[in-house]
Amino acid sequence: MEEDDKKLGTGQVGLGDVQPLPKIAVAPGDPAPKAESDSSGSGMKSLMRMARILFLCLRVLIIVILAYLLMSGVFRVDEQNEAMLFRFGALQSRQIENQETSVLTSGRWYWAWPYPIDWVKVLSAQRTVTVSTETFFEPWVKPEPGQAPNRFLRPGADGYLLTGDTNIIHAVAEVNYRIGDPQKYYLEFFDDSEAEGLSGWDSGETTGHHGHGKTEKNERKRGTVAIMQNLLANALLSVSASWSVEDLRTKIKKVGETSVNIEVSVQEKLEMYLKEIDLGVEVQSVKVTFQLPYATLKAFDSVFAASEMGNAEKQKAHLDASTLLSNAEGMAAKIRNEALAYKRNIVESVRADSTYFKTVLAEYKDHPETMLMVLYTDALQEALSKVENKYVLHEKQDSLQEIRLQIGQVPEKSKAPNQEQEAGGAAQ
Structure with a gap:
């Protein structure tokens, strides 16, 4: 018992070293040993209870640490990363x-x-x-602005x-x-x-x-x-x-x-x-x-301004040249189109005249006098259609022809005396 107490005092006793207390023979009528055994038994129970609590806390702490280690290792890579x-x-x-x-x-x-x-x-x-x-x-x-470079x-x-x-x-x-x-x-x-x-x-x-x-x-x-x-x-x-x-x-x-x-x-x-x-x-x-460079900025600006002006004039000249060429090409195309149209008209007209003369020639061979009269009538009609005043002379039986032309204004006719008196009575 003394050795156990020494071990407890020096902290060398673990839970595994705790052994059941030996039974002490107590003579009847001797209460002192019973009180001593009760006090040492309650101390051991308190010590064991404290040890259980400490080990439970240690287990909880270990679980919390493990959970933290597991959860703290989780991470997410954000967008654009x-x-x-x-x-x-x-x-x-x-x-x-x-x-x-x-x-x-x-x-x-x-x-x-x-x-x-x-x-x-x-x-x-x-x-x-x-x-x-x-x-x-x-x-x-x-x-700075305004400062000489x-x-x-x-x-x-x-x-x-x-x-x-x-x-x-x-x-x-x-x-x-x-x-x-x-x-x-x-x-x-x-x-x-x-x-x-x-x-x-x-x-x-x-x-x-x-x-x-x-x-x-x-x-x-x-x-x-x-x-x-x-x-x-x-x-x-x-x-x-x-x-x-x-x-x-x-x-x-x-x-x-x-x-x-x-x-x-x-x-x-x-x-x-x-x-x-x-x-x-x-x-x-x-x-x-x-x-x-600031020291040569004005000189470069002058050169670039002249270059830009020259480029502008060149562009204007190219634009004018392209405009003139376009106009000339348009005029040439117009003249060519008009010439082609005139050519087509002349060809069609000549073709039509050729067909007409061939038809007239065939009719003339069959009926010469009739065809001559028709041609004469057509020519006379065409000639008369071109003048405003027409004079037609008819031949009389005595082979004389008379043409009466009015020269000057036609004079008015004088009234009869009876007509003048009737006009005066009506006025009264």
Whole structure:
């Protein structure tokens, strides 16, 4: 009993070490040992009850921790994002739509072990990113309105481009691109040490614990952005070296009968560079803005104004020439049509006369006198139809012909005396 008490005092007794208390022989009439056994039995019962409660609480705590670990590993990849899962630093692959892929697509729920076992990197794969050349090809200080511009560019400070006709021009280019292959983009080119405020699993544009916590935007440029900026500057520099300053100002270059846009050329050159290094991005659009040097702006404006005036005159001359040619072609077509119509009329008339003469000739051969009389009558009728006054002379029996012509006005006839008296009586 003393050894058991020592074990309880030193905490060396477990639940498995508890043994039934030995029976103590008590003589009749001796109550002291019974009281001592009752007190030690109640203490053991309290200790066992406390141990059971502690073990129950421990079980509940373990269950809660396991449930938290299981539930905290559930995360969802939002729209316009993708994700990659790393386990102890190794990229993991999963079966998605019967295909094994290492990129977790958007709009799905996933599960991962808590950090540091699993590490989820959220990727802004569908988001459009804009990169600009900024001050690569711009002057360091721009003159204020009304301020006289600097006469010379400062080497090493002012940026500019050399054109194909040995002129100088300033430019700013912007490219919009999206991440086409997140695995190549983030694993082969992106450097986590260049980003600011990175914590936990994420080294992209958001930070959190398992991809479903709070997010913070990272405003610092990353290594891939710097690569895109340099490639864009190289593409612009390469293309502008073969263009004249006038073509760069209008952004259009004539190649034979076709026209080439400077922005399209820069985009094609940039895509060629990206294909060589396999960056994993897709170029959507390129925008280029040109600015002439401030010291020569007025001179260039005068030259361009004269060039535009000359082009306007050329266009006007071409328009006038096309108008005159159109009018001449229309007049020629009209004359040809009238000649063809006149030809058809003459041919039809001659054909009709030929048919008539053939018919008359056949009738004349059969009845010559009758046909002569008919022809004479027709000719006389046609001749008389063309004159207004007609005089017909008839032959008398004495072979004399008389024609009476009235010359001057016909005089009025005088009234008889009886008629004059009747007229006077009526007046009275």
